[in-house]
Amino acid sequence: xxxxxxxxxxxxxxxxxxxxxxxxxxxxxxxxxxxxxxxxxxxxxxxxxxxxxxxxxxxxxxxxxxxxxxxxxxxxxxxxxxxxxxxxxxxxxxxxxxxxxxxxxxxxxxxxxxxxxxxxxxxxxxxxxxxxxxxxxxxxxxxxxxxxxxxxxxxxxxxxxxxxxxxxxxxxxxxxxxxxxxxxxxxxxxxxxxxxxxxxxxxxxxxxxxxxxxxxxxxxxxxxxxxxxxxxxxxxxxxxxxxxxxxxxxxxxx
Amino acid sequence: xxxxxxxxxxxxxxxxxxxxxxxxxxxxxxxxxxxxxxxxxxxxxxxxxxxxxxxxxxxxxxxxxxxxxxxxxxxxxxxxxxxxxxxxxxxxxxxxxxxxxxxxxxxxxxxxxxxxxxxxxxxxxxxxxxxxxxxxxxxxxxxxxxxxxxxxxxxxxxxxxxxxxxxxxxxxxxxxxxxxxxxxxxxxxxxxxxxxxxxxxxxxxxxxxxxxxxxxxxxxxxxxxxxxxxxxxxxxxxxxxxxxxxxxxxxxxxxxxxxxxxxxxxxxxxxxxxxxxxxxxxxxxxxxxxxxxxxxxxxxxxxxxxxxxxxxxxxxxxxxxxxxxxxxxxxxxxxxxxxxxxxxxxxxxxx
Numbered sequence: 001x002x003x004x005x006x007x008x009x010x011x012x013x014x015x016x017x018x019x020x021x022x023x024x025x026x027x028x029x030x031x032x033x034x035x036x037x038x039x040x041x042x043x044x045x046x047x048x049x050x051x052x053x054x055x056x057x058x059x060x061x062x063x064x065x066x067x068x069x070x071x072x073x074x075x076x077x078x079x080x081x082x083x084x085x086x087x088x089x090x091x092x093x094x095x096x097x098x099x100x101x102x103x104x105x106x107x108x109x110x111x112x113x114x115x116x117x118x119x120x121x122x123x124x125x126x127x128x129x130x131x132x133x134x135x136x137x138x139x140x141x142x143x144x145x146x147x148x149x150x151x152x153x154x155x156x157x158x159x160x161x162x163x164x165x166x167x168x169x170x171x172x173x174x175x176x177x178x179x180x181x182x183x184x185x186x187x188x189x190x191x192x193x194x195x196x197x198x199x200x201x202x203x204x205x206x207x208x209x210x211x212x213x214x215x216x217x218x219x220x221x222x223x224x225x226x227x228x229x230x231x232x233x234x235x236x237x238x239x240x241x242x243x244x245x246x247x248x249x250x251x252x253x254x
Numbered sequence: 255x256x257x258x259x260x261x262x263x264x265x266x267x268x269x270x271x272x273x274x275x276x277x278x279x280x281x282x283x284x285x286x287x288x289x290x291x292x293x294x295x296x297x298x299x300x301x302x303x304x305x306x307x308x309x310x311x312x313x314x315x316x317x318x319x320x321x322x323x324x325x326x327x328x329x330x331x332x333x334x335x336x337x338x339x340x341x342x343x344x345x346x347x348x349x350x351x352x353x354x355x356x357x358x359x360x361x362x363x364x365x366x367x368x369x370x371x372x373x374x375x376x377x378x379x380x381x382x383x384x385x386x387x388x389x390x391x392x393x394x395x396x397x398x399x400x401x402x403x404x405x406x407x408x409x410x411x412x413x414x415x416x417x418x419x420x421x422x423x424x425x426x427x428x429x430x431x432x433x434x435x436x437x438x439x440x441x442x443x444x445x446x447x448x449x450x451x452x453x454x455x456x457x458x459x460x461x462x463x464x465x466x467x468x469x470x471x472x473x474x475x476x477x478x479x480x481x482x483x484x485x486x487x488x489x490x491x492x493x494x495x496x497x498x499x500x501x502x503x504x505x506x507x508x509x510x511x512x513x514x515x516x517x518x519x520x521x522x523x524x525x526x527x528x529x530x531x532x533x534x535x536x537x538x539x540x541x542x543x544x545x546x547x548x549x550x551x552x553x554x555x556x557x558x559x560x561x562x563x564x565x566x567x568x569x570x571x572x573x574x575x576x577x578x579x580x581x582x583x584x585x586x587x588x589x590x591x592x593x594x595x596x597x598x599x600x601x602x603x604x605x
Contacts, residue, residue: 046496049500050499051496051499051500070504071499071502071503071504071505072502072503072504073502074502075500075501075502076502078500079500080500082496082497082500085493085494085496085497086493087352087492087493087494088352088354089492089547090542090546090547091492091547091548095489095492095546095547095548096492096493099489099490099492099493099501100501102486102487102489102490102501102502102503103501103502105486107482107483107485107486155501
């Protein structure tokens with residue numbers, strides 16, 4: 001198990017936001033996290049990234065407790081892409097992506113050609129070639145999202161935690177972002193809103209009221225009954241006659 | 255890799271900047287030593303320095319030598335340290351608080367340092383065991399903590415972005431500490447002391463001698479080295495503290511160390527030359543304009559520009575009105591206030 005959470009919980013002023021989450025993530029898999037707004041997906045990701053200190057339970061990375069790991073070493077293993085991180089600084093796309101190398105550099109271990117290669121690769125993977133010298137303020141929401149992805153990729157992590165990475169992206173870039181993440185030789189946990197995108201993950205976890213209420217293969221976890229219970233919508237499954245892929249059609253409960 | 259090499263030269267190839275920077279710094283200090291009220295020929299300045307530093311034995315007028323060695327050179331060195339130190343303090347605050355208007359003067363840190371210094375020298379707290387700089391440091395830290403707490407309670411938070419809360423809290427803090435300073439002076443100082451203190455408060459380098467150099471230069475260098483060491487951490491704060499943490503920065507430790515150092519640098523500079531405003535605000539923006547936002551380049555550029563700026567301001571303050579010395583704070587404010595306005599206007603136009 002590359003990443004493991006045991007009885008993980010976090011709350012503010014006795015209001016539990018995440019509680020009792022047990023989760024074991026296998027090396028190389030892509031785990032989708034779904035759940036309604038406020039169900040604790042983002043908080044769970046921040047706990048797994050080690051950015052929030054859990055109020056109960058613990059996270060282990062490669063069998064070692066995350067809380068005992070210096071931030072720099074943790075960041076060499078785990079990259080976290082937060083929602084809507086913004087800046088007022090006049091930084092360029094290249095500057096922002098180069099930040100991803102931070103955990104690998106020290107004042108005594110300066111920038112190398114290898115870092116240049118990694119950054120160029122990350123820019124290419126996020127379809128940002130030609131954007132290198134564009135200023136942050138001139139980018140659209142989707143372009144900013146792709147810069148954040150490139151920064152996370154430049155971190156060369158073993159675990160990638162993505163909080164709604166497809167937000168703001170156009171349809172083509174949504175698909176290529178998910179394909180890219182699935183093709184990467186890393187373990188990924190992705191918070192998603194689109195249930196059809198969740199269907200393409202290796203496994204899916206469902207969050208509701210701060211708890212992980214289901215975890216398993218997309219077909220067994222995303223049942224029509226559970227979708228009705230957790231999201232309060234009626235789902236019907238449509239099969240694409242061309243290749244037999246299942247698609248959700250969603251409606252109000254009546 | 256052609257793009258990479260064209261867009262951003264590697265660090266190894268940038269090492270030449272350090273000797274060039276040092277040479278530029280030496281040249282500015284030298285210029286500050288040459289220019290003054292009493293015109294002294296360049297050759298005499300060079301000969302004095304040769305006598306003192308290299309042990310040469312040019313026959314010179316002891317008065318000229320005294321002016322150059324005991325008066326102008328220490329003054330230029332302290333001005334350089336002060337300018338560099340205050341500018342770096344502003345840069346650190348702007349990066350960590352993610353606020354373009356952050357500066358030790360606007361956040362009340364300088365005012366707190368003044369109060370601390372006055373408490374020790376005039377009111378005699380500490381009974382002589384506490385030095386003026388230490389009192390200033392205590393005052394500076396207290397002021398920053400108060401301002402940060404007030405900003406947080408007002409909903410701004412130290413790391414919140416785009417809010418004016420910390421600046422407003424800083425104004426409240428400055429007013430409070432300036433009032434405390436005036437109160438202490440009025441209550442405890444005699445007329446002679448009060449006049450001297452008032453002049454010192456506006457920023458004044460005329461009393462600076464060699465012992466001040468041995469305090470100011472090491473403190474400024476400590477600040478510079480710490481900032482160079484933390485340059486990547488400062489870069490990583492571009493997208494906020496949470497993002498910095500996910501990039502492997504020990505956020506809390508970096509914040510405490512760097513803000514503590516900022517308070518120390520500001521306090522020492524204030525205790526030597528009084529509170530000089532706007533250097534910390536204006537210089538980092540000027541440096542950003544030239545070298546961009548990456549701290550690897552920005553930190554040395556800010557230190558150098560700050561040093562040059564304050565030496566120039568000091569020269570102006572000595573020579574602008576013949577026979578009169580203007581407080582240096584007046585010069586920096588005359589330049590700084592319009593620059594402050596410019597920053598505000600630029601911020602408005604930004605999308």
